[in-house]
Amino acid sequence: MSRMLTVVPAPVSAQPRPDADFEVDASTAIVAVDGAGPVAEYLAGILRPATGYALPVVADSRPGSITLTIDGGDGDPAGYRLDVERTGVALRAAGAAGLFAGVQTLRQLLPPAIEAAARGSGPWTVAGGHVADRPRYAHRGVMLDVVRHFFTIAEVRRFIDLVAQYKVNVLHLHLSDDQAWRLEIRRWPRLTGHGGSTQVGGGPGGFYTQEQFRDLVAYAASRHITVIPELDVPGHTTAALASYPELTCDGVEPPLFTAIGNATGFSSLCTDKEVTYRFVDEVFAEVAALTPGGFLHIGTDETHATPEEGYLRFVERVLPLVGRHGKTVIGWQEVLRAAVPPSVVAQYWGRGTDDATVAAAAARGNPVILSPSKSAYLDMKYTEETPIGFKWAGYVDVDKAYGWDPETVVEGLPPSAVLGVEAPLWTETVERFDQVEYMTFPRLPAIAELGWSPRSTHDWPDFRRRLAAHGPRLAVQGVNFHRSALIPWE
Template identity: 35%
Template sequence: MIPQPVSVGPADGAFLLDSRTPLDAPKELDGVASWLRATLRCPLPPGGGGVGLRVDPALRPEAYEVKCTPDRLKITGGSPAGVFYGLQTLRQLLPPQALRRAGPTGWRVPAVTVTDRPRFGWRGVMLDVARHFMPVADVLRFVDLAAFHKLNVLHLHLTDDQGWRLEVPGWPRLTEVGAWRSESMLGARQHVRFDGRPHGGFYTADDLREIVAYAGERHMRVVPEVDMPGHMQAAIAAYPKLGNGFAGGVRTGWGISSHVLDLGPESLDFCRAVLDQLCEIFPSELIGIGGDECPRDDWGGEDRQPAFTALMAAHLATRGRRIYGWDEILEGGAPAGAVVAAWRGQEPTTVAARRGHQVVACPDIVAYLDYRQSDDPGEPTPVGTRLTLADVYAFSPVPEGLSPAERELVLGGQANVWTEHMDSARVVDYLVYPRLCAFAEAVWDAPDRSYASFAARLPEHLDRLDALGVNYRPLTGPRPWDARPDAPGNPRDRSDRLAELAEMTKRLAFENPV
């Protein structure tokens, strides 16, 4: 099973699960029971003596127990979420054919006792739908696959220089203009190649509510992000008055635009309107404001970002929400209550925790799934440092040297899926899986987990991914048709990237030595 449970005790015999098996579940588990029936394609009529679902508050909320004997299958969780994770384990106890949408619906569940719980409360994955728009159906499928691996946070990156993906009342040109670009880059930006094809799309409020509801049924919360005050060229292309004289279009090249918000009264009102819309759609306490990679050219070199971040945090506080931002918000001092996504190596996780901020570790050198998977020339658009399955598996959210109180502030970890070079769900599958399987086990973090054990279990798990229709990267390497000779990459050396990250985060250490 992946992620590896804390304890598995096999026994003799098996339990027959078929269309006649009764399901006994209390009302508080109606949603979980409905999901189970639909997923297994079995009616599971109400009644006792077959499958029993229960909530036991004595367990931790996301903990669960599966007890299967030849006569009874009982799944108990500390909350409905815990029961749901127990049911995901049940799916992995079944043959891979049970994961398909067609075929037989009677299976034998091996007798076993599984006792399990996650170590970290934030087991997240970020999906960038700004660089390449992903239709709602593909987002829902992405959620299903993440939930299958017991991840519980979807960070949805909704806007960037290359596209604006949500409606905001009173600002129609955001989707009329900002959601569309004239073409996209082919490969890494150093090659200056373009495909000549328009690209775009956006989500209506109802689309986003559907994603939130679908994820909620799978016990995943959705944390939205609208990047500000940088990464705003798409919005400024729609409303040039928000910028500083820029009158061009939505950015077609990758990389960072120097065209940022001017931070005058109208721009501030715009940002508040955007945040209000996010609060209307998303129930998440945390609302992402990005805050990363914001050039100061348009501000005459002046650093106006800390004051802007404080204003946005204050506005969200009036709605009972808190900001979630990349670790650049630490520069100049992040507002009290801000949660930090620490991406520039491991140092920002330490800095955030020592300054008293809750923090989610997502260092690019181990958690950016757009980075190349090997040195094989057949890897599609190889960018970034080499990030193998073993590298991802070795991830630990908590840096060494933190005090017990500081360690408590590390909420967990998050893998990031940046889609500059992922123009379809098929390519997302290839870059994400099976590395996200390794990441899921790292943040679930059973006490005795090991890469050797994971590698031994993975081939059987790939049969499950096959049944789920996932275009994962084969363990033997890329297939000829995975290559993208038309979209060349830009591989990076790990030592060079580490030196670059150290330079990028110097200011953090200077402001508050740790």
């Protein structure tokens, strides 16, 4: 079967033409027209190691090449058209994001060996035919919790590269919680100096300097991924309270917390103190300045240690403080308990009690990101045999990760309110990066497909078959993916 029929996420339309395969060879060039240069260089970087070919990026058109064109049309800037003929490959898009998505499709039309870091033997055949494609939703996210266990910049970069191939365009970084604070804040240096020094289990932890974080954001942008930083307030804040005890109500410094903790929240900034609001204001001012992307995430989840009246006052006072920096504010679904303007984005995780609140807010205009824990939480075990992970939201094997619709998962949610989907990976039990890979793959491709592909393509038998073809690709990339028993892996 043509590799054009194994692309994940499924394209809007794909028409294989077996007589139109294109072969990448030593004479192939990559032609970049009208601003396509950076994506062309990225493509060359993918194709050069395995092929060993020079694959020069050139500006002048020539036959037998791979041509990338930004045609400036009025199409969806995130969509693309890909035409593979015997005589050459043409990839066209209205914007660079579309070209980048098209490159992810193009690499999947080559044999899995193209993903190797060292030279292989080919032939390097691109499956012939035509693809026309565009995303269903603007927000196709993944979240990584770098708090409960710390992951290095190099590891986060690899994560970015791995998720980008499934057309994920948002990386939400969970940067503070009870166990640690991971982002340098210059006005509040003890947050990382003290609060960043450990992790679950008491290991050494770590943090990102502002410079490192800026570089990471730029790296993600080169993969057309927007970083959304989350600093979780007013709950999930033991690390901040231990670093600055004036943020507690009783002024007593709590010890650093290195246990897994309960999921309902046991810490809180003191919502009655002015210093709390100065803290939040200064923290988000620095974070906003580090973040070219349009979103800041303020957490607001599981605030059982915050008196309700104080919580509502806190949220209502903090939203305009954070919003002043010109960013759209995201909060977990609990944020909707407060009186929030319709610009606030709610991230649904579906603990089962807030559905009516979320649907009502969405009807008033609040956009919603869908991360239903029983389907999209990457920290849930696949099966009872999975050695790590939780099961409070149930087991989530690939069929469950794939088997939901963003437009019907919350009863009464107007479909127009759906900004997109996001798969969160909380890391209380995830200690090492190979375990991050294990929990992420292959569930993330399933959720990424829900975010990208039109609902008309949704078909579990077909998805199983297509995903099976990705086993060899992930293996060549050295990804420690879970060989779910539900998938007939190639």
